[in-house]
Structures are given as C-alpha cells and as structure tokens.
Amino acid sequence: MALLFISGQDRVDEWQDHLKGEIPDLDLRMLPDYGNKEDIEYALVWQPPKGLLRSLPNLKVIFSLGAGIDHLASDTELPENVPIVRMVDPSLTSGMTEYVVMSVLNHHKSMRLYREQQTRKEWTPHVPPVTWDRRVGIMGMGVLGSDAAGKLSSLGFDVAGWSRTHRERPGIKTYAGTEQLDNFLSETEILVCLLPLTDETTDILNKDLFAKLPKGASVINAARGGHLVEEDLITALNSDHLSEATLDVFKSEPLDQDHPFWDHPKVTITPHAASFTHPSSSVRLIAEGMRRFENSEELLNVVDMKRGY
Ligand code: NDP
Numbered sequence: 001m002a003l004l005f006i007s008g009q010d011r012v013d014e015w016q017d018h019l020k021g022e023i024p025d026l027d028l029r030m031l032p033d034y035g036n037k038e039d040i041e042y043a044l045v046w047q048p049p050k051g052l053l054r055s056l057p058n059l060k061v062i063f064s065l066g067a068g069i070d071h072l073a074s075d076t077e078l079p080e081n082v083p084i085v086r087m088v089d090p091s092l093t094s095g096m097t098e099y100v101v102m103s104v105l106n107h108h109k110s111m112r113l114y115r116e117q118q119t120r121k122e123w124t125p126h127v128p129p130v131t132w133d134r135r136v137g138i139m140g141m142g143v144l145g146s147d148a149a150g151k152l153s154s155l156g157f158d159v160a161g162w163s164r165t166h167r168e169r170p171g172i173k174t175y176a177g178t179e180q181l182d183n184f185l186s187e188t189e190i191l192v193c194l195l196p197l198t199d200e201t202t203d204i205l206n207k208d209l210f211a212k213l214p215k216g217a218s219v220i221n222a223a224r225g226g227h228l229v230e231e232d233l234i235t236a237l238n239s240d241h242l243s244e245a246t247l248d249v250f251k252s253e254p255l256d257q258d259h260p261f262w263d264h265p266k267v268t269i270t271p272h273a274a275s276f277t278h279p280s281s282s283v284r285l286i287a288e289g290m291r292r293f294e295n296s297e298e299l300l301n302v303v304d305m306k307r308g309y
C-alpha cells in the first residue's frame with residue numbers, strides 16, 4: 001500500500017519512523033519524487049500543493065495531519081468522492097486543553113499585568129474573582145472545545161459553550177446557533193475560539209462581536225487566524241473595551257515582522273503552537289483508518305465537506 005506523506009513540519013524522520021513501525025508493509029512516498037501517481041492509495045497531508053490530490057487516480061482516503069481541514073478545503077480542485085479523515089488524536093486534544101487552560105489562567109490571574117509591572121519593579125496585587133464567578137465562553141464545542149470546557153469546569157470556572165447545533169454537556173451552559181450567540185457573549189468574560197474555519201465562521205471575531213462582550217473581557221484565539229478581523233481587535237484593545245488577547249493563529253503565518261500585534265502591550269503571541277499532532281500516538285489512527293477502509297468498515301472522523309468541517 002503506497003501512502004503519500006506531505007508534512008508541513010520538520011519532524012519528517014520522526015513521522016517516517018512511526019509510520020513504518022505501525023504499518024511495516026507501508027510503501028511510504030514523499031515529494032518531490034513520489035513515483036507513479038497510480039500507486040498512491042492513501043495520502044497523509046498538511047497543505048498539499050493545490051491540484052495534486054486530484055491527480056492521483058487511485059486515491060482511496062485523504063488523512064489530514066491537522067484537526068482543521070481548511071488547508072485542504074482551500075484547494076478548489078480536491079478530488080470528489082475521496083473521503084477526508086481529519087485528525088482526532090488524544091495528544092492533539094490534550095495539547096490544546098493545556099494551552100487553553102494556561103491562557104485562561106493567565107488572563108484570570110492578570111499575568112500580563114504582572115509581567116509589565118515587573119519591568120517597572122512595581123508591587124501591585126490584582127485580586128481576581130473566585131473561579132466560579134469567572135465566566136469563560138468557548139466558541140466551538142467539538143472535540144477540542146468540549147475537552148477544554150470540562151477541564152476548566154473542574155477548576156471551578158463558570159463555563160459556557162457555543163456550537164452550531166445544540167449540545168448537552170454536564171456542568172456546562174450550552175448555547176447554539178446565531179440566535180443564541182448574543183446571550184452567550186453577554187455572559188462571557190474570557191472568550192476562547194475553537195471553531196473550525198468555514199464560510200460561516202470566517203471573520204466571526206469582529207467589532208460587532210467584541211461590542212457584545214462585557215467591558216474588560218479578553219479573547220483567546222487558538223483556532224484559525226481567518227476567524228479574526230485583526231484591525232477590529234486592535235481597536236477594541238486600544239479603546240480598553242477588551243483587556244487583552246492571546247493569539248496562536250494569524251491571517252498570514254508566520255506573522256509579518258511589521259505586524260502591530262508583535263509590539264502590542266495587550267497581545268500575547270504564540271507561533272501556531274497551541275497543540276501539535278504527535279506521530280507516536282496519531283499513526284495508530286491512520287493505520288486504523290486504512291484497515292477500516294480495506295475491510296469496508298465505516299471510517300471515523302470523516303469531514304462533511306458541505307458543512308465545511
Ligand atoms: P470539531 O469539528 O470537533 O468541532 C467544531 C465545533 O465548532 C463544533 O462544536 C461545531 O458545532 C462548532 N461549529 C462549527 N461551525 C459553527 C458555526 N457556524 N457556529 C457555531 N458553532 C460552529 O473541531 P475540533 O474541536 O477538533 O477543532 C476545532 C478547530 O481547532 C480546528 O478546525 C482547527 O482549525 C483548530 N485547531 C488549532 C490548532 C492549533 O494548534 N492552533 C490545533 C488543532 C486544531 P457542532 O457541535 O454543532 O457541530
């Protein structure tokens with residue numbers, strides 16, 4: 001079985017070792033010399049060159065190296081009728097939950113202010129509310145949002161979640177659809193975005209949405225840069241309507257050297273590093289997906305391309 005592997009990362013050797021360890025008879029192909037197009041039956045990819053996947057006549061399944069599939073959906077020439085399986089992996093989920101919990105705690109405990117104060121040798125404590133009086137709102141209650149919501153809730157935070165369809169989660173207030181978005185926002189002090197990037201969610205973090213958050217609220221975007229209207233965030237921070245933002249993802253990555261976010265005192269930046277897909281755990285899911293396909297069993301975590309995620 002030939003699998004074409006296209007990685008956006010520089011951990012190619014690690015991936016190779018784990019793939020071969022998990023699937024010993026795997027015929028692993030990589031760009032640029034991947035041999036006969038006819039041989040390729042599976043693809044495991046991050047940001048493949050546009051049109052490439054469609055040119056593989058015997059492709060059975062596309063595995064996305066990421067949970068998000070916007071890197072594939074932006075290819076207008078994707079093959080029709082080839083299922084896309086997205087990454088749902090415990091290591092990716094726990095990494096994201098760590099990032100969200102860390103960022104929420106940083107906002108909750110005023111860590112940005114303390115870092116600033118330290119540069120002035122200033123000794124001023126800020127008393128946070130108790131966690132059960134701190135309202136955290138998570139946009140996107142899928143695999144990642146639900147896990148983060150559960151962990152934040154067990155730390156005592158007052159957690160709410162917003163999704164497209166209604167989701168019941170024990171101990172979490174849940175809201176769904178555009179009709180319940182305003183209520184969700186009005187009760188959110190720390191907003192976390194974990195939505196997939198689709199036509200409906202592009203530019204969703206904009207000035208109208210920020211205006212619906214209470215004054216002093218903060219924003220954490222760990223999903224995609226395409227969700228955020230960057231200049232609207234800067235305006236909301238400069239006017240003190242929003243207190244701070246932690247951003248892992250950007251419209252254009254790497255973030256341009258001249259971008260105003262770099263020097264903004266209320267912005268914390270990480271370089272699309274909220275979480276990673278670790279080969280040691282995720283190759284098992286790829287092997288399982290291939291096994292399922294070969295045995296005509298139902299594939300798991302297949303993307304609904306009409307819905308966009
Ligand atoms: P899921 O598909 O499991 O969850 C998506 C959630 O978003 C669902 O709850 C869904 O609602 C909700 N949603 C989708 N569209 C809308 C809408 N229009 N309005 C309201 N809610 C909506 O995705 P994951 O949790 O696995 O991943 C989320 C995203 O996180 C990925 O798409 C990716 O872009 C990003 N990500 C970023 C990483 C990083 O390192 N920065 C790492 C990994 C992922 P419903 O439940 O009703 O379907």
Ligand code: OXD
Binds near residue numbers: 065067069
């Ligand atoms: C993902 C990512 O989508 O790492 O998994 O961004």
